[in-house]
Structure formats: C-alpha cells, structure tokens
Amino acid sequence: MAQLFISYRTSDGRDKATALARDLGALFGDEQVFLDKDDLRAGVRWRDEIAATLRGRPVLLLLLTPQLLAATDEHGRLRIADPADPVRREVADALHGGAHLIPLLCDGLETPPDAATLPAPFDRIGEFTWRPLRAYDWQHDVTRLVSDLRALGIVPAPQGASQGSAATPETVARRRWPVAAAVALALLALAVGWYTRQAPPAALDGASSVADSAGDVSGAWLATLSADETLSLSMRQTGEQVELNSRPLAIAQRADWADYRKFWRERFGSELEAVTYRGKGSASRLPGDDLVIDIALQIFSSPGETMVDSGNLHSRLAADGKSMTGTLWLNSQQAERPIRLQRLATSR
Structure with missing residues (x-):
C-alpha cells in the first residue's frame, strides 16, 4: 500500500503533482507514491480505489x-464546499483515518490560507505544518520535504529498486521529469527570434536520425507555437x-527575461545568461491508434543546473511519422498552448 498520497486540483495542479510523484518515486519507490492519474487501474471505481488507498493512512x-x-462550479459555488468534490473527499477521508497531512504551498499563493475561513475539512489544515513547493526553488523545497518524510518514517527504497541506482534527496530533485511557477514571465518567448536565427541542431545525446516508421520520435524537431515562435x-x-533536450539558449539580450534575470542576480549574485530545455516521459499507443508522447519538461539555468520553470508536452505523432500535434503547458504561464512539431532531417 502506498505511503504517500498526492492530492491536487487538476485545473492547475496536475503538472506539479506529476513532477512531485516522479521525484518522490525515484527516492522512495514508485509503489510508495499514489497519484490518481498514474495509479488508478482500468475498470475500477475510482472513488473506491482512492478511499481504499487512504484507509492505509498514507501521508497526504x-x-x-x-x-x-x-x-x-457552473453555479459559482466553491467546489471545496461541495461534499462530492474529489479533493474535499480525499482530505476528509485522510483526516478521518488519522493520516498525517502536509500542506504544500505552491506558486500563486504567497501565504498559507486562513484555515478558519475555510469549510470543513479544510478548516483543519492549519493544524499541520505547511511547506513551500515552488518551481523556481524546486530542488531546495523537495529536499526539505524529503527530510520531513524521512522524519515521519518513510524509508527510501533499497539501491536499484526504483531508478536503477541509489538516490539521494539532492539528486532526486534534479531528476524530476515534469511540473505552478512563481516565474511571472512568458518563458516560452525565449524561443522567438533566437532559434529562428540558428541552424537546427543535430540530434543531441546520441539521438538517432529521422526514423523510417511512425513508431519512433527520435531525431531533431522544430516546434511551432505561433506564426513567429x-x-x-x-x-x-x-x-x-522518451528524452527531450535543447542546446543552451542565450537570453541575456532578451527583454522578456530582464525581470527574472534581475531576480536571479539579486538572489544568487551571478548572471543568468542561458537556459536549456530538458524532459523525460513516455510514448504509448493503443492498437490501431497513433503514437502519443507525454513529456514532463524542465527549464534549467546554463551553466548551474538550477531549475527555473517546469511544464508538460503532450502530442500525437502523425501516421507518416513526420509531424506531431498537441499541447504545451508551462507552469509560469498556467495555461495550455497548441503546438505543432515537424521532424527535421539529420545527417547519418
């Protein structure tokens, strides 16, 4: 039975929940972390499955x-006031069963809410110590959370049991593959202009050239988010x-990065000159259907390896294997954007 249960609102917490589940799974073992979208089996009654998991008294x-x-809801009423709200039911069931609760204050909320003003059972969250979970300081916040979980008796998985090698709180924060960011900038705008002035890079990290079949996305791609981006x-x-990489992107001359670069200078005493995109995820296909990829994205400083944003890429490969269409989410923008990717030929 899972020892950690992640509860979130799908509309703005999905990607961050996915990222946290994968980070914690890398350290404690995936079987110890329950995330509904990953762990609900086909054909089960989802409410019954969640209730059964919560009866095991995991840390919520x-x-x-x-x-x-x-x-x-559609009538303008708060969803947390509705007894049928899934998040409310999860919190109520967890507290009723005596589970320990850790509220994680995410980007977009500067201070913990006044629990006394919230309907039951949320009026009890003030009884528990909250922790921050910020995209721009993810590594620090996850490391601190891991220490809290260890203090509660959650034991890391044996070496090799989860990711094939030993994990530490410090390395697991760097390994996350996905996902609300405090970065109030349009981070994707860094692609405008800079990349269009560059030659498309060859496939990175040993990626193969254009695949002959529609069942492999290995190679170089050009993603289009708008007519000029x-x-x-x-x-x-x-x-x-599936792994995704980009070369370092120069941002020193970009006006849309000026505010964040100022924040960076004040916080770290150094200049943020470039960033890189990375991601890991999965490729899946139902019989007779197109290949679908789901990649959790991270944006890192370069050099330095400090994460500055995160998000998710979800797309479907065309039958001819030459293009993909889908959506791109970045936590800094808290919005989904359509995206089209075109496969680029690379030298063999």
Whole structure:
C-alpha cells in the first residue's frame, strides 16, 4: 500500500503533482507514491480505489494551488464546499483515518490560507505544518520535504529498486521529469527570434536520425507555437521512454527575461545568461491508434543546473511519422498552448 498520497486540483495542479510523484518515486519507490492519474487501474471505481488507498493512512501531500481552494462550479459555488468534490473527499477521508497531512504551498499563493475561513475539512489544515513547493526553488523545497518524510518514517527504497541506482534527496530533485511557477514571465518567448536565427541542431545525446516508421520520435524537431515562435528540439526514444533536450539558449539580450534575470542576480549574485530545455516521459499507443508522447519538461539555468520553470508536452505523432500535434503547458504561464512539431532531417 502506498505511503504517500498526492492530492491536487487538476485545473492547475496536475503538472506539479506529476513532477512531485516522479521525484518522490525515484527516492522512495514508485509503489510508495499514489497519484490518481498514474495509479488508478482500468475498470475500477475510482472513488473506491482512492478511499481504499487512504484507509492505509498514507501521508497526504496536499498541493495548495490557487484553484484548489478558489475553483467554482457552473453555479459559482466553491467546489471545496461541495461534499462530492474529489479533493474535499480525499482530505476528509485522510483526516478521518488519522493520516498525517502536509500542506504544500505552491506558486500563486504567497501565504498559507486562513484555515478558519475555510469549510470543513479544510478548516483543519492549519493544524499541520505547511511547506513551500515552488518551481523556481524546486530542488531546495523537495529536499526539505524529503527530510520531513524521512522524519515521519518513510524509508527510501533499497539501491536499484526504483531508478536503477541509489538516490539521494539532492539528486532526486534534479531528476524530476515534469511540473505552478512563481516565474511571472512568458518563458516560452525565449524561443522567438533566437532559434529562428540558428541552424537546427543535430540530434543531441546520441539521438538517432529521422526514423523510417511512425513508431519512433527520435531525431531533431522544430516546434511551432505561433506564426513567429519556434523552438528546435531533439528527442530520443528507447522503447516506451522518451528524452527531450535543447542546446543552451542565450537570453541575456532578451527583454522578456530582464525581470527574472534581475531576480536571479539579486538572489544568487551571478548572471543568468542561458537556459536549456530538458524532459523525460513516455510514448504509448493503443492498437490501431497513433503514437502519443507525454513529456514532463524542465527549464534549467546554463551553466548551474538550477531549475527555473517546469511544464508538460503532450502530442500525437502523425501516421507518416513526420509531424506531431498537441499541447504545451508551462507552469509560469498556467495555461495550455497548441503546438505543432515537424521532424527535421539529420545527417547519418
């Protein structure tokens, strides 16, 4: 039975929940972390499955995003006031069973909410010590959370049991593959102009050249987000696993990065000159259907390896294997954008 249960509001917490689940799974073992979208089996009654998991008294990690508390239904009523709200049921079942709750204050909320003003059972979250979970300081926040979980008796998986090698709180924060960011900038705008002035990069990290079949996304791709906004990427697929990389992107001369670069200078005493995109995820296909990729993205400083944003890429490969269409989410923008990717020929 899972020892960690992640509760979140889908509308603005999905990607961060996915990222946290994969980070914690890398250290404690995937079987110890319950995330509904990953762990609900086909054909089961989802409410019964969640209730059964919560009866095991796992630690409930509650992602306090703006929409978790403020979301309303079609009549304008708060969803947390509805006894049928899934998040409310999860919190109520966990507290009723005596589970330990850790509220995680996510980007978009500057201070913990006044629990006394919230409906039951959320009026009890003030009884528990909250922790921050910020995209721009993810590594620090996850490392601190891991220490808390260890203090509660959650034991890391034996070496090789989860990711094939020993994990530490410090390395697991760097390994996350996905996902609300405090970065109030349009981070994807860094692709405008800079990449269009560059030659498309060859496939990175040993990625193969253009695949002959529609079942492999390995190679170089040009992603189009708008008429004047493109981003060059490289992907490598090994079985059902997919990796995404970009070369360092220069941002020193970009006006849209000025505010964040100022924040960086004040916080770290150095200049942020470039960033890189990375991601890991999965490729899957139902019989007779197109290949679908789902990649959790991270944006890192270069050099330095400090994460500055995160998000998710979800796309479908065309039957001819030459293009993909889908959506791109970045936590800094808290919005989904359509995206089209075109495969680029690379030298053999």
